[in-house]
Amino acid sequence: MKESSGRKQGVASPCAACKLLRRRCTHDCVFSPYFPADEPHKFASVHKVFGASNVNKMLQELPEHQRGDAVSSMVYEANARVRDPVYGCVGAISSLQQQIDVLQTQLAYAQAEVVHMRMRQLENASPSSRDLQSRRAKSHFNMDMVVDQDNMDTSLWP
Numbered sequence: 001m002k003e004s005s006g007r008k009q010g011v012a013s014p015c016a017a018c019k020l021l022r023r024r025c026t027h028d029c030v031f032s033p034y035f036p037a038d039e040p041h042k043f044a045s046v047h048k049v050f051g052a053s054n055v056n057k058m059l060q061e062l063p064e065h066q067r068g069d070a071v072s073s074m075v076y077e078a079n080a081r082v083r084d085p086v087y088g089c090v091g092a093i094s095s096l097q098q099q100i101d102v103l104q105t106q107l108a109y110a111q112a113e114v115v116h117m118r119m120r121q122l123e124n125a126s127p128s129s130r131d132l133q134s135r136r137a138k139s140h141f142n143m144d145m146v147v148d149q150d151n152m153d154t155s156l157w158p
């Protein structure tokens with residue numbers, strides 16, 4: 001659908017690439033499906049960074065089903081290079097890598113804290129469970145005494 005509208009535009013008015021390059025946009029223009037006339041900034045930045053003839057060569061070398069992805073990748077890379085002329089995409093990658101490092105450190109701290117809290121929970125739980133066990137033992141002993149007394153009573157006073 002996108003391709004057909006691009007071709008229709010190519011016939012009626014030149015695509016963004018041909019308009020910028022001031023050339024006639026033919027029906028088999030390699031740029032027209034990917035650089036529609038209503039998005040002139042896309043081709044402008046790609047042309048500025050890679051050069052129109054290089055973009056043309058890259059698109060010609062690719063099978064048609066991969067050209068759309070290649071164009072969006074080139075547009076992304078070109079925009080990154082325009083924003084950050086020194087590092088381009090590498091700037092974005094390294095800043096994301098730094099965020100990953102910071103978050104992994106935070107995660108390690110949080111996991112260590114969880115382990116620490118579990119250990120403390122176990123330390124606090126064990127004396128109270130020992131208490132509970134001894135209390136249970138005591139009440140069991142008392143009950144035995146009562147039962148014994150009852151037995152004694154019945155045996156002594158029939």
Ligand SMILES: [Zn+2]
Nearest residue numbers: 015018025029
């Ligand atoms: Zn064109």
